[in-house]
Amino acid sequence: MTTELTFEPKIVAFVCNWCTYAGADLTGTSRIAYASNVRIMRFPCTGRIDYNLVLKALEQGADGILISGCHPNDCHYSTGNFHARRRWVVFRHMMEYMGFDLRRVKFAWVSAAEGAKWAEVVNTTVREIRELGPATEYTELHRKGVA
Amino acid sequence: MCSDPGQNMIKSAIKEKNLTGVVVAACSPRMHEPTFRRACAEAGLNPFLCEMANLREQCSWVHPRTDATTEKAIDIVSMLVAKVKRNAPLFPIKVPVTRTALVIGGGIAGIQSALDIANAGRQVVLVEREPSIGGHMSQLSETFPTLDCSQCILTPRMVEVAQHPNITLHTYAEVESLSGFIGNFTARIRKKARSIDERSCTGCGECVTACPIKKIPSEFNAGLGLRSAIYVPFPQAVPNKPVIDRGRCTYFQKGKCRFCETKCPAKAIRFDQQDEILDIAVGAVVVSTGFTVVETSFFPEYGYGLYKDVITGLQFERLLSASGPTLGEVRRPSDGKTPKNVVFLACAGSRDPAKGIEYCSKICCMYTAKHAMLYRHKVPDGDATVFYMDIRAAGKGYDEFVRRAIEDDEVRYIRGRVSRVFERQGKLVVKGADTLLGGQQVEIEADLVVLASAAVANPGAEELAQRLHVSYDGHSFFSEAHPKLRPVETNSAGIFLAGACQAPKDIPESVGQASAAASKVVGLFSCEELTREPVIAVVNRTAPPAYSTCAGCFMCRSACPFNAIESEEIKGRDGQILKTLARVNPGLCQGCGTCVAFCRSKAIDLQGFTHEQMYAQVMDLFA
Numbered sequence: 001m002t003t004e005l006t007f008e009p010k011i012v013a014f015v016c017n018w019c020t021y022a023g024a025d026l027t028g029t030s031r032i033a034y035a036s037n038v039r040i041m042r043f044p045c046t047g048r049i050d051y052n053l054v055l056k057a058l059e060q061g062a063d064g065i066l067i068s069g070c071h072p073n074d075c076h077y078s079t080g081n082f083h084a085r086r087r088w089v090v091f092r093h094m095m096e097y098m099g100f101d102l103r104r105v106k107f108a109w110v111s112a113a114e115g116a117k118w119a120e121v122v123n124t125t126v127r128e129i130r131e132l133g134p135a136t137e138y139t140e141l142h143r144k145g146v147a
Numbered sequence: 148m149c150s151d152p153g154q155n156m157i158k159s160a161i162k163e164k165n166l167t168g169v170v171v172a173a174c175s176p177r178m179h180e181p182t183f184r185r186a187c188a189e190a191g192l193n194p195f196l197c198e199m200a201n202l203r204e205q206c207s208w209v210h211p212r213t214d215a216t217t218e219k220a221i222d223i224v225s226m227l228v229a230k231v232k233r234n235a236p237l238f239p240i241k242v243p244v245t246r247t248a249l250v251i252g253g254g255i256a257g258i259q260s261a262l263d264i265a266n267a268g269r270q271v272v273l274v275e276r277e278p279s280i281g282g283h284m285s286q287l288s289e290t291f292p293t294l295d296c297s298q299c300i301l302t303p304r305m306v307e308v309a310q311h312p313n314i315t316l317h318t319y320a321e322v323e324s325l326s327g328f329i330g331n332f333t334a335r336i337r338k339k340a341r342s343i344d345e346r347s348c349t350g351c352g353e354c355v356t357a358c359p360i361k362k363i364p365s366e367f368n369a370g371l372g373l374r375s376a377i378y379v380p381f382p383q384a385v386p387n388k389p390v391i392d393r394g395r396c397t398y399f400q401k402g403k404c405r406f407c408e409t410k411c412p413a414k415a416i417r418f419d420q421q422d423e424i425l426d427i428a429v430g431a432v433v434v435s436t437g438f439t440v441v442e443t444s445f446f447p448e449y450g451y452g453l454y455k456d457v458i459t460g461l462q463f464e465r466l467l468s469a470s471g472p473t474l475g476e477v478r479r480p481s482d483g484k485t486p487k488n489v490v491f492l493a494c495a496g497s498r499d500p501a502k503g504i505e506y507c508s509k510i511c512c513m514y515t516a517k518h519a520m521l522y523r524h525k526v527p528d529g530d531a532t533v534f535y536m537d538i539r540a541a542g543k544g545y546d547e548f549v550r551r552a553i554e555d556d557e558v559r560y561i562r563g564r565v566s567r568v569f570e571r572q573g574k575l576v577v578k579g580a581d582t583l584l585g586g587q588q589v590e591i592e593a594d595l596v597v598l599a600s601a602a603v604a605n606p607g608a609e610e611l612a613q614r615l616h617v618s619y620d621g622h623s624f625f626s627e628a629h630p631k632l633r634p635v636e637t638n639s640a641g642i643f644l645a646g647a648c649q650a651p652k653d654i655p656e657s658v659g660q661a662s663a664a665a666s667k668v669v670g671l672f673s674c675e676e677l678t679r680e681p682v683i684a685v686v687n688r689t690a691p692p693a694y695s696t697c698a699g700c701f702m703c704r705s706a707c708p709f710n711a712i713e714s715e716e717i718k719g720r721d722g723q724i725l726k727t728l729a730r731v732n733p734g735l736c737q738g739c740g741t742c743v744a745f746c747r748s749k750a751i752d753l754q755g756f757t758h759e760q761m762y763a764q765v766m767d768l769f770a
Contacts, residue, residue, distance in 0.1 A: 008215065010768075010769075012765065012768065017177070021175075021177065022177055024204065024205050025175045025177055025178075025201075025204040025205065026204075027204070027205075027209055028175070028203060028204030028205055028208035028209050029204060029208070031208055031209070032209065033209055033210065033211065034209055034210075036206075036209075036210040036213075036215045036216050036218075036219045037215075039219065039222050039223065039226065039768055040201070040205055040223075041226070041761070041764055041765075042176070043740065043756060043761075044682065044738055044739055044740050044753070044756060045739040045740055045741060047706070047739050047740060047741030047744060048739060048740030048741060048743055048744055048753060048756060049744055050743065050744045050758070050761075051744075053761055053762065053765060056762060056765050056766075057765045057768075057769075060765060060766065060768070060769035061769045062768075062769070076739070077708050077709075077737055077739035077741065078618065078638050078708045079708045079741075080708065080739045080740075080741045083706055083741045083744070083745070084741075084744075087744065087745075119209070
């Protein structure tokens with residue numbers, strides 16, 4: 001077996017309290033098994049997610065980031081998820097410029113009713129990040145004191 | 148852990164070990180966070196110093212028993228420990244409540260809400276744009292499915308509103324602005340000049356008789372009747388006091404006349420009356436501004452409103468009504484003759500994406516059946532034909548009512564749509580298709596065509612929504628906070644919806660929603676203070692405030708979905724403004740934190756989910 005296949009990535013999931021966190025709870029109550037590589041951080045809303053935090057996680061050694069919230073128009077706070085999406089559109093260019101592999105940051109909409117979808121989203125993300133291998137781009141730079 | 152013994156373990160640990168924070172590693176916080184926070188509070192620890200690590204739903208129930216799962220469980224607990232170390236004690240926010248409700252719109256929904264709130268012992272200010280309350284229901288002839296006379300059941304309620312000691316009624320008035328937040332709104336109301344001293348006026352009607360300008364299309368009769376320039380909209384109007392239509396009055400237009408003034412025995416005419424502006428403190432708002440129907444001019448295929456005998460359903464209501472321009476006899480507008488062939492078009496505009504009205508107006512199927520039925524009762528030798536797309540008669544006794552129209556009253560129902568209404572040798576011809584006969588073309592000569600024209604939002608609904616800070620949908624109907632579970636609330640706390648301003652609905656539904664909104668208001672008013680979760684945003688405000696890291700860019704304001712960001716002027720000793728800072732209104736903030744992510748200088752933070760707490764979790768995970 002090659003290292004790519006045995007590599008277990010560590011992925012941080014930033015999720016909103018009302019849709020995806022509840023959806024992930026539903027995955028549990030439905031006993032749908034999925035990969036254990038994801039650590040969930042609960043936010044009130046995806047609109048609260050500061051992309052500096054995404055950078056911080058990558059800098060500290062996360063292999064991938066998963067951001068998930070309510071579907072468009074379903075936001076508990078009406079527009080928070082739109083703000084999250086809009087800010088990402090701007091931020092991703094900066095990350096790309098800084099040399100990040102944008103494939104390491106995944107977005108999803110998972111509602112409180114989509115327990116099965118959460119399992120699928122996590123599994124897909126883990127598989128894709130596993131194929132990318134460990135994230136060393138930024139941690140290397142950070143170690144050398146460049147970033 | 149959530150059982151009493153489990154909670155007691157936590158409580159005694161807090162006391163014995165003087166704990167300053169608790170992490171309960173058990174189920175989802177969405178399940179038992181309130182339970183454990185309460186337990187902490189009972190042990191004397193601030194409840195917001197308790198966090199839950201979700202080991203059940205998000206770990207043990209979804210992963211097999213392996214080392215990797217254990218590792219994840221340790222990470223989850225450790226992250227929450229890192230967070231709880233940085234938790235600050237928080238205290239519920241108390242907001243005082245002004246226990247007076249504002250009801251905007253005096254149709255049946257507004258009347259019902261106002262009466263329910265007033266009967267619960269709270270003060271109500273009811274504002275109506277027109278000179279009388281009553282709304283569309285007062286225009287209706289009889290109501291489905293019972294055929295009660297609409298005015299007979301409505302007018303006693305209108306009188307009750309006028310006489311209720313807890314209701315202050317402002318007719319011919321509009322809400323100009325609404326500021327503040329739940330429990331603490333200020334409504335600015337413009338009482339338009341009625342040109343009448345309401346206190347001296349006895350409602351005798353001499354002025355109306357005296358007025359020489361008598362040929363103004365009456366709004367109440369949907370343009371089919373006439374009124375004078377000084378007028379009472381309809382005989383049972385509440386208040387039964389006239390108003391001068393300044394745009395039509397000879398005195399206001401040409402400076403001469405004043406006939407009404409000479410005839411008024413009470414000397415109540417006031418030509419010099421000015422609009423009055425009132426600022427009223429209210430704690431909750433019920434919006435019940437209703438709907439309107441599209442006019443016949445909306446339909447090029449039915450003659451752009453040029454054929455006098457093509458009328459809307461609302462106009463037909465007036466022809467059927469005993470208080471209408473024909474005193475309840477069905478006579479057509481063009482020549483006053485009794486029509487022997489009446490064609491009703493259900494779905495005129497509704498469910499027609501080409502016309503921009505994709506939705507079903509909901510009430511038309513029922514009132515068209517009622518119209519056809521009442522017409523057959525009044526003109527037994529006449530023929531009634533209904534063109535329909537589908538018959539949507541869901542409701543108690545509704546389908547039976549439609550069956551009665553078809554079976555007992557022999558109304559002819561043709562399933563199909565009408566492509567054109569045109570004139571041929573002085574007669575109207577309705578051309579449509581019968582889809583149950585394979586789309587066969589049908590032409591029917593009609594003496595009168597009644598369009599069940601689409602119910603649409605009031606003109607100006609969007610502007611009102613913006614003034615009240617409530618959201619509205621693509622058709623300008625006001626949006627409820629949740630389509631299923633919060634159908635009468637809006638996204639703005641303390642503002643509720645009732646009736647057809649939210650979506651087309653019939654009388655029972657409007658009344659039901661109005662009572663629901665009233666019960667929400669009464670619930671809100673049951674306490675002198677509102678208690679709210681302290682998970683809200685706060686702006687850094689170091690002393691002296693001029694050194695706050697807030698730069699006053701107000702990006703937060705553009706992000707906030709709740710208009711919770713206010714500006715605060717920091718003044719020097721000489722009164723000069725040193726700086727303008729953002730300030731979060733704790734009554735309005737719902738705690739989403741969108742502003743926090745927007746803030747460039749990180750001057751705004753969300754209590755319970757601070758930067759420090761969130762970064763600590765990330766740092767801990769990779770430590």
